[in-house]
Amino acid sequence: MELRHLAGFVAVAEERHFGRAAARLHVSQSPLSQQIRLLERDLGITLFDRSTRSVKLTAAGETMLAPAREVLAAAAVARRAARAAGQGQVGRVSLGFAGTSSAVTMPLLTRAVTAELPGIEFVLQGPHYSGETVGRVADGSLDLAFATVSNNRGLHNRVVRKDRLMLAVADSHPLAAEEEVSLGDLADESFVTFPSARGSEVRDLSVRSCLEAGFTPRIAQEAPDSFSLLALVGASVGIALVVEAARTITLDHVVFIPLKDPAPVLPVSLVWRSTDESAALHAVLHVAEEVLPTARS
Structure with a gap:
């Protein structure tokens, strides 16, 4: 059993047509038909029911298709690995x-x-x-x-990537129903942020943006990670400025609201x-x- 025979079998099985399969493999139809016959003889089974109008897999052919695809995929991985090693990509x-x-x-x-x-x-x-x-x-x-x-x-x-800052609030917060907010609207709010001593650029950008909007943010509590920060927001401990990617964290009772342009970008x-x-x-x-x-x- 040769890989090219398996590749021919998979192509015919997927195309349901010898001509289209041959074109896909960039070979002539006659050699492809010969490969299928050799494969059938090697296996001792008939893989296709052939007629002048259609090509259909037999029950044996249906059983053969998934393993054949797996073998071809494994061979492709092996080729890539060998090529990578030859090019120093290890x-x-x-x-x-x-x-x-x-x-x-x-x-x-x-x-x-x-x-x-x-x-x-x-x-x-x-x-x-x-x-x-x-x-x-x-x-x-x-x-x-x-x-x-x-x-x-x-x-x-x-x-x-450039991540815009967004506002995260509890779903019970008065701002939760707003389509967008400006930073100036947050001057009287309490904030949840990341620790100041750990090198958080999100915190630094958030504080700097608030200062540029004319107020110093009042920090109610610090959180060690994004999940904890949003949990505190959901518990109404405070609001938070977070990057857009924070929306990948799904927590109950937390609403994300865009900031009005120009929103700070990280x-x-x-x-x-x-x-x-x-x-x-x-x-x-x-x-x-x-x-x-x-x-x-």
């Missing part, structure tokens, strides 16, 4: 991420790397606050990270050391350019 890359700001971007990158670079062990570490994550890239504890734009010398960064970047010449890292960065293009201004 190794280990550690990726750090900073809470909900990475909730949209991280799955896109991890799925693409797993599919396209099977020879690379892609290790996720987090969540951490953005400042902590950038520090770990700088000291070599991480190879790559999602974080806010960093001016740290020795690091490269590329902005891959840029999310891929950050890596400028001196890192790892072939594995640069293979991952190449994949990242395909699935996470540079965010527009």
Whole structure:
């Protein structure tokens, strides 16, 4: 049993037509028919009921289809792994991420790397606050990270997403029914934020935005992570300014409300050391350019 015979069988089974299957495989119809006959002879079964008008799978053919697809998929993975090894695309890359700001971007990158670079062990570490994550890239504890734009010398960064700040309130809050709010409307509110000492860019941007709107936010309580912060919001401890990606966390009694333009924006970047010449890292960065293009201004 040869892989090309299985590929021919799957193509005919899916197209239900020898001519279309041959065109899909870029071969002539006669050699394809010969491959199917050889496969049937090798297996000792009939895979298709053939007529002048149609091609249908037999019961044996139906049973054969799913395993044949699995074998072809496994062979494709093996080919990619061998090709990756030949090109130096093997190794280990550690990726750090900073809470909900990475909730949209991280799955896109991890799925693409797993599919396209099977020879690379892609290790996720987090969540951490953005400042902590950038520090770990700088000291070599991480190879790559999602974080806010960093001016740290020795690091490269590329902005891959821009997250607008939104307001999170309890569903019983007077503002919960509003379609959008301005920052100035929040001057008399109590806020729940992330800790000030952990390098949270969301907190820094939130406080800075409130100051620019003409008031100093009154901090009622700090929360260590996004889930806890939103739980406190739902419990009416205070309101919170969060990034759009926080909406991926579903909690009862929490309502998200857009801020009126111009809403503050938190840029999310891929950050890596400028001196890192790892072939594995640069293979991952190449994949990242395909699935996470540079965010527009």
